[in-house]
Amino acid sequence: MEKRTDRPERPLNERRTFYNSENRPVSRDDRGTGDDRREPRGEGRDARDSRGGGGDYKPRYPHKPAADRSIEMLFGLRPILEALSAGRTLEKIYLLRGTKNSVTQEITELAKAANIPMSLVPIEKLNDLTRKNHQGAVAFVSPIDYQPLDSILAGLYEEGKTPLLLLLDRITDVRNFGSIARNAECMGVHAIVVPSRGAAQINGDALKTSAGALNLIPVCREPNLKETITFLQQSGVTVIACTEKSDASLEAETVDMTGPVAVLMGSEEDGISPEYLKLADHKLRIPMAGQIGSLNVSVASGIMLFEVLRQRLKSGQ
Secondary structure, rough: OOOOHOOOOOOOOOOOEEOOOOOOOOOOOOOHHHHOOOOOOOHHHHHHHHHHOOOOOOOOOOOOOOOOOOOOOOOHHHHHHHHOOOOEEEEEEEEOOOOHHHHHHHHHHHHHHHOOOOOEEEEHHHHHHHOOOOEEEEEEEEOOOEEEEEEEEHHHHHHHOOOOOEEEOOOHHHHHHHHHHHHHOOOOOEEEEEEEEOOOOOOHHHHHOOOOOOHHOOEEOOOHHHHHHHHHHOOOEEEEEOOOOOOOOOOHHOOOOOEEEEEEEEEOOOEEOOHHHHHHOEEEEEOOOOOOOOOOOOHHHHHHHHHHHHHHHOOOO
């Protein structure tokens, strides 16, 4: 076996050859410029991956997009509990599965009372969200404040306005949600209603895509859309579902939209849930002349809301 002492010694004046990302030799002076310079100490794997550099590190969930850094993240049981106690609006809470103590129980009760979605997840999920000492709890602070639907509806009637609401059933794409919010604000929608679970997280991408509309139009987060639809109907609001399964076409003007209206739009995957579709007062189909059988939900919502606005402008409202 070869011993270290048997190896030939390298000449002292030998110059080591360095290579760039294209495997081309570069001099010692040039290797510190461009994309080939070494990462600063302390940046870690995230910085190396963001620059497209080397390394064998692979993300735990490579099919998922990187976490949005434009919204505030809370980690730790006590900070999340204090945020809930102070009335801060949280987008979602992640707790370590199997953790049971007085703090987690109090967090659960406060989150349920505030209609804040909460998920019990494994440790791998929490470590993927943050590498800091999360103590089994991570939460995202919402960039907007959700509004109570009953107060908005009562206020519209008191002001003599004709309510126009938009109900979204499981819209999960944040950019679709942002586009829908922009359509809604332009068409005069008074509030957007989303479910507590199964809806897109309102983050920086949604705010950017909405072109600021989410800062102008109220968003209501309801725990049960079925009960919400019933409440709206009992409050004199006509619920109109947009679905390709309907025989009634939008251009036929068979439905009067000049009164209080709530337009119901379904998810990107399978449309409106059957239980909500049964409750709708009217079902309308958007006419199409092409070969593709469906529209993007943000485009479809714009068409539906424009028809409501068109009828109201025509009637002088």
